[in-house]
Amino acid sequence: MHTSPHVLQPASVRSVMFRVLLALIPGIAAYVWFFGAAILVQLALASVTALAAEALMLRLRDKPVMLFLTDGSALVTAWLVALTFPPIAPWWLTVTGVLIAIIVVKHLYGGLGQNPFNPAMVAFCTMIVAYPQLMSQWPRAEFNALGPMLHAIFSGDRQLDALVMATPLDALRTVLRDPEQRATIAGILGSHASFGNIGGRGWEWIAAGYLLGGLWLIQQRIITWHVPVAFLVTLMVIATGFSMANPERFVGANFHLFTGGAMLGAFFIATDPVSGCTTPLGKLIFAAGAALLTWIIRSFGAYPDGMAFAILLMNLLVPLIDMNTQPKVFGHSGKPRGKE
C-alpha cells in the first residue's frame, strides 16, 4: 500500500547525476580547446571502466544492476577521476584510479550513498602517492596535438620531454623553494611559459568553465551556495592576506583560484553530498577547512596541489561537524541537540 505523500515532485538520483555531468561540459569544452581531444579519450576510458566495475560490484553484491548502473553516479566519479588526472596519464593509471574509486571506495563501503570518502579524491591521492612522476606529467600549455598524446597514453613510452611541462603550481613551488633562484613571484609569473593572465595558461579558462557549470548547478538547486562560496572566499582571503604580507613568498588569490583543482573542487568535489556535510553551517565549515588545508598544502606541502588531500581530511571530520552544527528546530531554543 502506498502511503502519503501520494504525489512526488519529478526528481531522481539519475537526473541529479546527469545534470552534474552536464555542468562539467563547459570546463571539458575549454579543456579540449586548449589541450586537445586526449581528455575525451581519458573520459571515455574512465567511463567504460567505471560502468564495468559498477556492474560487476552490483552483481557481486546482489543489487539490481540496471537500476543502479543507470543512476549516473559511477559516471560522475569516472569523469572527476579523468579530469583530475593528467590528460596524458598512461591508460592503466586512469583505469586503476577508477577501479579504486568504484570498487574500494564506493562499493566496499556499501555502494551509492554510503562512502565516507570522496571516491575520485581517494583515487587521486592513491595514485599521486604511488606514481608521483606519472601524476605530475601535464601537457605543455596549448599543446593539443592528439597523436603524440595518444601515443603517450597507450604506448607506455614515457619519453615526453617535448610534450610535458610543469604545471603552474608545480613551477611556482619549485622556483620559490630554490634559494639559488632568488626569484620573485612577479618575475616567475611574467617569465614562465605555463602562466596565463590570472592562473595557468589554458587552465584558467578551464577553471572558468567549471565556474560557469557550477553556477548553473546552484541555479538548478543541485548544490547550494554554501560550499563553493565558503571554499573560494576562504582561499581568496588567506591567499590575499599572505600575499600582501609577504609578496615575495606567497602568490595572490587570483592565481590560487584559477589554477589546479580549486574551481573543480569548489563546485564539483567539495559539494559531493555523500561524503560532505549536510547542515548549512557544517557545509561552510567543511568548505572553509578544505580551502585552508588546500592553501597550506600548496604553500608548504610536498605536493603541488593539495585540494584532494584537503577534501579527504575534511571528509574525516564530517560526522563531527554535522553533529555539532545542527540547525535550530522550529520552535526550539538554539541550544545544540541533546543538551536541551
Add this chain to the structure above:
Amino acid sequence: MLELFRFKGGVKPASHKQESSGAAIQAAPLPPLLVVPFRQSATGAAAIQVQAGDTVLKGQVIGTAEGPFGTVVHAPTSGTVRAIEARPLPHPSGLAAPCAIIEPDGEERWIERTSLDPFTADAATLRERIRDAGIVGLGGAAFPSHVKARAAIETLVINGAECEPWITCDDRLMRERAADVVAGARILGRLMGAKRILFGIEDNKPEAADALRAVLTECEGASCQVVAVPTLYPAGGEKQLIRVLTGIEIPYGKLGPDFGVQCFNVGTAYAVARAVLHGEPLVSRIVTLAGNYGQPGNFEVLIGTPMDALLPLGQPGVDTDRIVMGGPMMGFPVPDLGVPVVKATNCLLAMSPALFPPPPPEMPCIRCGACTRACPMVLQPHELYWYSKSKNFGKSQEYHLFDCIECGCCAFVCPSRIPLVDYYRFAKSEIRAREREKAAADTARDRYEFRQFREEREKAEKAARLAAKAAETKAKLAQEEAAKSADAASAEPVKVGAGETAPQAGKAGTSSAPDKAALIAAAQARAAAKKAAAAEAADAAPSKEENA
C-alpha cells in the same frame, strides 16, 4: 498592513484546485442507511443513548460525551435506529468501532432548535453549547473544540489556508457561507477574549478572501483581518499558519494558548455559528470529491454517509484504483469504501495510476539535503531516516522525531524516492509501543513488589499475634503458678532460701515446659517485630530503638 513571517522550507505541489472549486456546494442525497460512529473525536468516546428500534429526529443526541474530551453524537437525520454494531471506521488500520445504523425516513424532521445570543450568554454556556453540538476540529484533526476554546488568548487564527492540493471544501464554504464563518469566528473570539482575529487564506483563493472581507465589519471588541498568505505547502499546518501570521513558533509539546494564540479551521467556525445562532448540532460537513472524477465538486454530506453512497455523485473514472481520505500530501487510502464519512473527512480523492503514478523504486539516500531544505520544522529528515531505519530510536528522538508533523515535504522532494514519512511513522509507533510496554512492565513490577511486601507483612502480623497470645498465656500461667505457690507458702512453713529455689524451679521442674514455650514465643515475637519494622522501613527508616 499586517507584517507576515516566513516559515523555513515548504514545497509547491501543483494545486489542482480549479477542478473542483468552480461549482457550488450541492447537498448530497440521503443514503439508504447511515453509519454513525460513536467515536467522533480524536480523543473521546460517547455513551450510547439509543438502541435498535428507536426512532430518532435529526439532531437528536444518540451518544453523550464521556469524560472531559468526549463529544456528543447526534442523529444526522430523522429515521429509525436499525442496529448498534461495530463497523470499520475511516482509519488507516480499518479499525472497527461501535456505530449506530440509522435508516432515514426521508422527512428530515429536526429536534427543537434554540438559538443562543452569543453577546449575552456567558462563556460556560457557550462552551457547553459547542460541546453539546458535537463540534470538533474540521480541518482533519477532529480535536474537541470546546476543549480548545477553554483558553484565554490574545490572537485567534482562523485557518482558511487549505494548502493541500485538490481540496476546495473550505474555499467553497468561505465563498458561499462567509457570514456564518465570520460569525463563528466572532463567537470563538469573544469566548476566548481574543484581541484580534486573523483569517489566514492562501493567496490562490482571492474569491474566498473577498467574500470574507465583504461581510467583515468591526468584530466585537477585537480587530478582524483577512490575510492572504503566500501559497506554500504546508502553510495551512496549524504551527506554520500561526508562524506566518504572528511570528510565533510553537514547539512540540506546547500548545497555542501557551503563547496567547489559538487556531480553528473555517469549517469549525462555521459549525460554531450554526450551533450557537441556529441551535443546529454538527451533523453534516462539506466534502470535496476531486481527482479521477467525471464531475468533481463539493457536497454537503451527512456525517455517517457511507463513502460508497457518496462517491457516485462525482462519477469516479473506471480506472480509479483507490480512494484517499484527505489530500495527496497527508491523506491515507481508505481500506474499505463502506466506511462512513466522519467529521474529519474533508476530501475523498479518487486516484488512478494515470493521475497518481506509483512511486519509482526506492534508491539509497545520497544525503543531497533536498529534504532538509524542504522541511518546514527545520528537522534533518535524512538523519531521522537513517536512525529510524537502523532502529536507533534514542537517536531519532534526539534529532526531534516527534517534532515531525508528517507533512510529506521531504518525501515529495526526495530524488531517491524514499517513503520518508513511512519510516518516521514506523519509528514513532515503535517508540510509543515501547513506552507502553515499559509502563506496563513498571506496573507489573510494582504490583509484584507490593504483593511480596504484603505477604511479608501479613506473615509478620500473624507471628506477632501468635506471640502476643503466647505471652498472654504464659503470663496467665505464671499468675496461676504464683497463686498456687502463694497458697502453698501460706500452707507450709517458709523454707530458708525459697528465693533461690524459684529460679531453679524455672530451669527445671514442673513449670519449666510452659516457661520455655513463653521464651520461644517471646523470641519469635521480637523477630517478627523486627521483620515488620524492616518491612515498614520501605517508607521510613526505622529508629534504632525499634531495631534494637
